[in-house]
Amino acid sequence: MTPDSMAIGRAFVHTTDVDDAQQALSKCYLPMRLRPASRRPTIDTRLDTIELGRATVGTIRFGADMRIRTESATNFHVDIPVSGRCVSKTSAADEVVTQPGTAQVFMPGVEADLRWTADTRQFCVMLDRVAVESHLAALLSRDLSRPLVFATIMDLRSSGGITWTRVLMLIDHEMRRATGLLGHALTRRTLEGLLIEGLLTGQHHNYSEELDRPRGEASSSPIRRAID
Numbered sequence: 001m002t003p004d005s006m007a008i009g010r011a012f013v014h015t016t017d018v019d020d021a022q023q024a025l026s027k028c029y030l031p032m033r034l035r036p037a038s039r040r041p042t043i044d045t046r047l048d049t050i051e052l053g054r055a056t057v058g059t060i061r062f063g064a065d066m067r068i069r070t071e072s073a074t075n076f077h078v079d080i081p082v083s084g085r086c087v088s089k090t091s092a093a094d095e096v097v098t099q100p101g102t103a104q105v106f107m108p109g110v111e112a113d114l115r116w117t118a119d120t121r122q123f124c125v126m127l128d129r130v131a132v133e134s135h136l137a138a139l140l141s142r143d144l145s146r147p148l149v150f151a152t153i154m155d156l157r158s159s160g161g162i163t164w165t166r167v168l169m170l171i172d173h174e175m176r177r178a179t180g181l182l183g184h185a186l187t188r189r190t191l192e193g194l195l196i197e198g199l200l201t202g203q204h205h206n207y208s209e210e211l212d213r214p215r216g217e218a219s220s221s222p223i224r225r226a227i228d
Contacts, residue, residue, distance in 0.1 A: 009051035009188070010175075011058075014044075021045040021062070028056060029126055030073055037065035037115075050175055050182060053192040054128035057171050061121040068114040076127045077106040078154065078199070080168065084120025089113045093152050103154040103161070105203060123168050127196055135196045139211060151204040160202020167194045 013024040021043070022034045028049050036043060041064040049058030059082070072091075079086065080103040089095045092110045106112055108129045116122075133148050155161050171191055174180040181187045200211065 011047065011049045013047040016043055016045070018043060021047070025060070028058060029077070029124065030075075031071040033069045034062075035067040035069070036062075037067065041065075048175065049124075050171070050188075052171070052182075052188040052195070054131040055192040055195050056126040057168065057175075057195070058124050059121060059172065060124050062116060063118060065118050066116045066120075068112070068116065070112045070114075072111050073106055073108050075108055075129045076132055076150070076199075078123075078125040078127070079104050079106070079114075080123040080125070080154075080156070080165070082121045082123065084117045084122075086117075086120055086122070087115045096152060098153075101156050103156055105150040105152055105154055105199075107149060123172070125168070125195065127199065131192075132196050132200070135193075136200050136207060136211070139197075139200065140207065144207070146206070149206045150199070154203050158202070160198070164195070164198045164202050167191065167198055 011024070011028055013021070015021050015024070018034050018036060018041070022032065024045075024047050025034070026032055028047065043066075044061075044063030046061050046063075047058060049056055079088075079098065081099050083100060085097065085099045086104075087095060087097050088104060090106065090110045090112045092107060096104055098104050133144055136148060137144050154164075156165050171182070174182045182191075
């Protein structure tokens, strides 16, 4: 296994060992177990992540058919397939199939059972629950009266999905530069805010109607301006 990157908030792991991959993913995201579909798999795990304050963004691939079983999440997670196909089942929802063009949002408090095909590569985003709910409360100018619940499927071809994907593409581009925007703490905090607000304004949830009434368009325009 290659050593973790020494850059602040960065982790890069390349390993052919299942236990090493499981340990790295559990450290970056949440406790999980990996089970290759084959008894003698040839895996080629590549994990590249960065912490943006209270958000973690990374790309993951295994190079082999893989089953992933997570413990109960404490934060919001979004899986965005770049290639391949993922079938997932959580303790709170029916089975879901995602592939390029669709993403899945996972709620805090649920376990997940996922199956990735060998050609699957995904963006995996983790957003701190308290940070997301606090941001929503600020947009609404009031405390939340019930837990925030997002729709499970995100259509990446929708206006909100396209905007959110552009933020991820920017982060992915800057992660590949030795000296880039992500080296600055202020930029990392700005991108964290764009991810959180982009999800709140672009993905349907149980507060969407209330959020859209007073300031739906106003809240999304700064994100589009920042990306432009």
